[in-house]
Amino acid sequence: MSVPAYDRIGLSYSAVRRADPRFETAIWNALGDAGIVLNIGAGAGSYEPRDREVIAVEPSPVMIAQRPVDSAPAIQGVAESIPLGDKSVDATMGVFTMQHWDDVDRGLTEVLRVTRKRIVFLTLDLDVTAQMWLCSDYLPEIIEHDRQAFPTIAHLQAVLPNLQAEPIIAPADCTDGFCVALWSRPEAYLDPDVRRASSIWHLLPPAVVAGGLDRLRQDLDSGKWDDCYGNLRTQATLDIGLRLVKAELQGAEAHSSHIMVRGLKVRRSQTRRGPSR
């Protein structure tokens, strides 16, 4: 395994990226009756349920080292090659992780292989995220970059059976300081410690980041940001594109239009055999 990116990015992760209790409740409810849960791309352990058996899989030792002492055991590994047997967990969860996988389809094939009942991901619908002011007015490069990394909801719907996507509306006081979560706190983007815990600030060219943040700083100083968006400072919630996607696997065979074959999405009808002779 090559050196995981989060060994560099994740050094102060758990200080800024604290699980938000409202997202936690939504994820735990979506896990339903699952007794054994795989948390893939588990990081420092955010959002893991405490009332069930959890197995964490995470590539970065730096992230694993930030897991609380009483958290579930973590195995170093990647989604593309999950170190678990077929149908060995009731549910798999993954929070803000798919965009980091080298091969999303390979990872989803693996998740389908190890999971018996259901799959729950918290991810972004970038068509909605693109409308958030940071992305629309200051750094459209965030969305340009992320479109290469995040699977679309339509892609997930084609690959994972019986998929439902539920909007999770972001509270203004969200405790998980991921990039667009700071929609009501524009000054936070000017704090390097806050930016350090979100990968996008490490992935964009430094000159692009500096240019966007300079424009934001100027607009905050001049009052232009508040003229345009000051109402957000007192708004309670905003749809920033967060989506809880949930796939039900039991009885799924008849419903899914595609299956994955060696990492490729193939229409189910193309895989049917002809009449036997």
Ligand SMILES: C[S@@+](CC[C@H](N)C(=O)[O-])C[C@H]1O[C@@H](n2cnc3c(N)ncnc32)[C@H](O)[C@@H]1O
């Ligand atoms: C934004 S962090 C999210 C961590 C955690 N799920 C959370 O909500 O705090 C993304 C995580 O995905 C992990 N990751 C990166 N590549 C991965 C891969 N190929 N398979 C599984 N996880 C991966 C990173 O190391 C990192 O811990």
